[in-house]
Structure formats: C-alpha cells, structure tokens
Amino acid sequence: xxxxxxxxxxxxxxxFFTSDNGLFYGEHRFTTGKYLPFRPSRSVPLLxxxxxxxxxRVSKSMVSNVDFxxxxxxxxxxxxxxxxxxLSLLPELLGSDSLFxxxxxxxxxxxxxxxxxLPFEGIVTSTYLYYVFSNGESEYxxxxxxxxxxxxxxIPIRIIQRFxxxxxxxxxxxxxxxxxxx
Numbered sequence: 001x002x003x004x005x006x007x008x009x010x011x012x013x014x015x016f017f018t019s020d021n022g023l024f025y026g027e028h029r030f031t032t033g034k035y036l037p038f039r040p041s042r043s044v045p046l047l048x049x050x051x052x053x054x055x056x057r058v059s060k061s062m063v064s065n066v067d068f069x070x071x072x073x074x075x076x077x078x079x080x081x082x083x084x085x086x087l088s089l090l091p092e093l094l095g096s097d098s099l100f101x102x103x104x105x106x107x108x109x110x111x112x113x114x115x116x117x118l119p120f121e122g123i124v125t126s127t128y129l130y131y132v133f134s135n136g137e138s139e140y141x142x143x144x145x146x147x148x149x150x151x152x153x154x155i156p157i158r159i160i161q162r163f164x165x166x167x168x169x170x171x172x173x174x175x176x177x178x179x180x181x182x
Contacts (some may be wrong), residue, residue, distance in 0.1 A: 001015070011051065012051060013050060014048065014049070014050030014051070014053075014075055015048070015049050015050060016046070016047070016048050016068070017045065017046070017047040017048075018044055018045060018046045018047070018065075018068075019044040019045060020044070020065065021041060021042075021044060036109060036117060036120075037107045037109060037120060037122055037124065037129060037131045038129075038149045039147070039148060039149055041109075042107060042124065046063065048089075048093055050075070050093075052093075052094050053093050053094060054094075054095055057093075057095065059092055059093075060126075061092055061100040061101075062100055062103055062105060062124075062125070062126050063086075063089055063092075063100060064086055064105050065086075066084070066085040066086030067086035067087055067088070067089050068086070068089075069084055069086065070084040070086050070087055070088040071086075071088045071089040071090055071093075073088070074088035074090045075090060087100070101126070102125070102126075103125065103126070104123045104124070104125050105123065105124050105125075106121070106122075106123060107120070107121065107122045107123065107124055107131060108120065108121045108122075118133040118134050118135055118137075119133070119134040120132060120133045120134065122138075122163075123162075123163065124143075125143075126143065127142070127143055127144050128140065128141060128142055128143055128159065129141040129143060129149060130155065130159050130163060132163070138155065139152050140152065140153050140154070140155040140156075140159060141153060
C-alpha cells in the first residue's frame, strides 16, 4: 500500500485481500485442517478497496472464489469469452443492493489420503448448510438458529428434494439467477 501511495497509484488501483480457505483451530474438535463444510473452514476474509468503493462499507452477502474472475474482468472492462461460474462483485462493492440474496453455493471437500475425513458434496445458503458424505450420511444445519453449526437438525424434505434435483448438475447451484442487464 505504501508503494501504491508513493507512486500515486492508489487512487486508481483495486486491492483485494482474501484467502483460499479457512482453517480449524479446535472448533468441532478439529485442531487443524480445512476440509470440512463448517464455518471455520468455508468462511474467509474478503477486504476490497478501490475507486468508488465506500470506505467502511460492510456487506453480509455470500460470495465465492468463483466471483473473483468476473469481478476483475468487470473492473478492467473486459468481455469474458464465456459465461463465468460466478458473478461480478463490483455492483455490490460500489454500494448496490445485494445481488446475492437467496444464493446457494456448492461445497466439496476431499481430504488428503490418511485423513479421517470422508469426501463430501453439499450446498450452503445464507440460512442453511446441507451436505452428503461419500458414505451416504448427510447433515443439515439451520444457520439462522445455529450460526456455529453445533446442532444437527432434521433435514426438511424440501432441502433433500432440492439437493437431489441439483446433484447431477452442480452448475445450477453455483449459477445464481440471471440479473437484469447481464
């Protein structure tokens, strides 16, 4: 940041600070690791500064790493050759109402050999987390009532039906509804 200031580039530069994954430090009895769908593993920081982004703006929108490429392309005013898996975050960063309400994000985890963690696939929304391990066992968490994913809830049939209807076509989960103007 000091270099950008010194070179008079800061006012025309977007800076992203993030990570590729979270990490466990004792939550859910895991002293290390990053391969489970719980909040400590799936939530990462995302700090962005740049032209037009209001200072101190905080958003609770659920976004994913797949949103970074379309965001950078949008900032650079570059037309992508195909529809990306994610959406540009630029309108959200500039203060528009959330485009990501009701969004479902695909999760998958495949631990290195030797770990006592089964591979899984699932979905997370702003209100629930549902996933299925490779042995067929599944878990459902109500995120409104249980922010830290400590209580396994009964799985509503509508969630199972949604999951089953999408599991053969995960792109439906990652792709949010088409937004006007896109």
